[in-house]
Amino acid sequence: MTDQQDSLTDLRRAIDGIDDEIVARLAVRQGLVERAGRLKRDATAVRAPDRVAAVIRRVRATAERAGADPALVERVYRTMITAFIGLELTATGLRDRPVLAPARPENAGELLTLQRAAYATEARIYGDPGLPAMVQTLDQLAAELATGPGFTATVGTRIVGAVRGRIEGDVLHVGRLTVAPDRQGQGIGTALLAEVEAAAPPGTTKATLFTGHLSVANLRLYERQGYREERRARLTPQVELVHLTKSLPPG
Numbered sequence: 436m437t438d439q440q441d442s443l444t445d446l447r448r449a450i451d452g453i454d455d456e457i458v459a460r461l462a463v464r465q466g467l468v469e470r471a472g473r474l475k476r477d478a479t480a481v482r483a484p485d486r487v488a489a490v491i492r493r494v495r496a497t498a499e500r501a502g503a504d505p506a507l508v509e510r511v512y513r514t515m516i517t518a519f520i521g522l523e524l525t526a527t528g529l530r531d532r533p534v535l536a537p538a539r540p541e542n543a544g545e546l547l548t549l550q551r552a553a554y555a556t557e558a559r560i561y562g563d564p565g566l567p568a569m570v571q572t573l574d575q576l577a578a579e580l581a582t583g584p585g586f587t588a589t590v591g592t593r594i595v596g597a598v599r600g601r602i603e604g605d606v607l608h609v610g611r612l613t614v615a616p617d618r619q620g621q622g623i624g625t626a627l628l629a630e631v632e633a634a635a636p637p638g639t640t641k642a643t644l645f646t647g648h649l650s651v652a653n654l655r656l657y658e659r660q661g662y663r664e665e666r667r668a669r670l671t672p673q674v675e676l677v678h679l680t681k682s683l684p685p686g
């Protein structure tokens with residue numbers, strides 16, 4: 436018993452020594468990861484799944500040569516890299532910064548949910564739960580997605596904003612600019628609008644969009660982005676649509 440305890444003590448002392456070495460090397464690794472983070476612009480770049488896969492392949496091969504269990508080494512590394520990614524996301528402030536990307540057909544369901552949530556505010560303003568965006572079906576939304584440039588703003592795995600565009604001749608029709616209620620007022624709508632405008636093909640001379648006359652936050656955003664009222668049209672006795680346009684730079 437005493438013998439066993441003594442040898443366990445010795446083994447643990449040896450393990451402690453190795454841990455000191457590992458932690459010292461982790462400190463150096465942390466410095467390098469933080470420097471890598473400063474070179475990145477969004478959360479996707481921080482996560483760099485291709486690089487993670489390459490690191491895992493490399494350390495598995497290294498483990499094989501060193502006589503360590505590759506599966507164990509992979510588990511340790513995946514846990515460690517997840518922790519480093521967390522550190523990098525916090526250090527860079529990129530954790531909550533939305534990532535803009537082209538909308539994909541498989542986003543349709545989540546976009547419909549987002550749209551219903553975002554337009555609920557509008558429905559309340561106008562006292563009308565039957566606004567077109569509130570009663571649109573999944574099929575209609577999916578069809579609309581296929582007709583022009585659309586973008587999503589994503590934080591982690593959650594879509595927090597979206598916009599859809601449709602090109603008709605030299606005009607970009609911007610529609611369904613939506614931001615999740617808890618993420619409104621953070622510049623996401625502005626970023627999405629700029630993204631869809633930039634995606635218009637060369638030769639597109641103007642962008643046009645509309646909103647209800649009581650949607651002052653929307654009107655303010657559009658005016659700040661250079662849109663000017665062109666005309667108004669009555670939609671229902673309660674709602675007047677304000678159509679706004681903006682010239683797009685040639686290119």
Ligand SMILES: C=C(O[C@@H]1C=C(C(=O)O)C=C[C@H]1O)C(=O)O
Pocket residue numbers: 467468471472480481482483484486487490515516519520523
């Ligand atoms: C350090 C980087 O950032 C992240 C952290 C990694 C790591 O800890 O090895 C690998 C890829 C990224 O997920 C990198 O991109 O190289």
